[in-house]
Amino acid sequence: MTTKNNANRYVGRLAPSPTGLLHVGHAATFWAAHERAREYNGRLLLRNEDLDPQRSKVEFVEAMVEDLAWLGIEWEPPMISQSERRELYRAAFERLLEAGFVYPCRCSRKDLARMMHAPHEDVDDELVYDGRCRPAGEALSRSLVPEMNYRFRVSDGEVVRFVDGDVGAQNFTARVDFGDFLVWRKDGLPSYQLACVVDDAAMGITEVVRGTDLLKSTARQILLQRALGLGGVEYFHTRLMVDEHGVRLAKRHDALAIRTLREHGLSREDVLAMAG
Known part of the structure; x- marks a missing residue:
């Protein structure tokens, strides 16, 4: 699939999580996604990544929809909410289990909290797993x-290679750059990696536009796509925005929240100029 040569098939997506207010870094990435879809005369869908019942808030869903509209980012309704799609994730997990790709793990609460979110929601990417629960030998139980x-x-x-539309050729080595990664929680919720792969396939996404903090996630998701027999997608990872100290923007940067900037009188053009 080459999206540039087949504009009629282009489908992109916005995938915010309602765990805080969107900031100017989100504006940069989502505007890039919007412009990519427009460039190819394609569709842009909105996915509400609200799987975490503890951190996801209705008021943040309402705020993100309003802020996207205020920025002039157009997407095709209806909005898709991950909290309503758990059966799809369960079916995908069971396929992985039956095919012998996954194994049970008893580690740790911190990892379990991290697996619910895209790595950019946390201080660090998912750490390379030390294998303490990894079964000996190659065969994994399918029960x-x-x-x-x-x-x-x-x-x-194994080296996972892909060519990114913005930052070029990438390669990541399993057990060096990333390890065995979490896909399912015992409380019946999928990881960010699994939910993302399942949804991108179900929604017919042809290109994923997101930040460079998710490059390693792309390698993991490519492995999941292969294991599940799903078609691949193309990727366009935008450079991250940082604050005056060189720290990447996060939802804790309240002063740079789109909502805050609006309240301080900045216009849409002002915010997009900051994002650019």
Whole structure:
């Protein structure tokens, strides 16, 4: 699939999580997604990544929809909410289990909290797993262990390569750059990686536009796509915005929230200029 040569098939997406207010860094990435869809006369969909019941708030959903509209970012309704799609994720997880790609894991609460979010929502990317729960040998059990978390077993030394539309050729090595990664929680919720892959396929996404903090996630998601027999997508990872100290913007940067900037009298053009 080459989106540039087949404009009629282009489908992009916006995928904010309602765990805080959108900031100017989001504006930069989402505007890039909007412009890519316009360039190819394609469709742009909105996915509400609200899987985390503890941090996802209705008021943030309302705020993100309003802020996107205020920025002039147009998307095709209806909005898709991940909290309403759990059966799809469960079916994908069971396919991974039956095919022998995953194994049960008892580690740690911190990892379980991290797996619910895109890595850019946290201080660090998902750490390379030390393999303490990894079964010996190559064969993995295909029987479900109740009330257990599950990891995807990567092939040691496998190099995942892809060419990004913005930052060029990329390669990441399994068990060096990333390890066995979490895909399922014992409370019945998928990881960010699994939910993202399932939704991108179900929504017919042809190009994912997001920040460079998710490049390693792309390698993991490519492995999941292959394991599930799903078609691949193209990627366009935008450079991250940073604050005056060189720290990437996050939802804790309240002063740079789109809502705050609007309240201080900045116009849409002002905010987009900051984002550019």
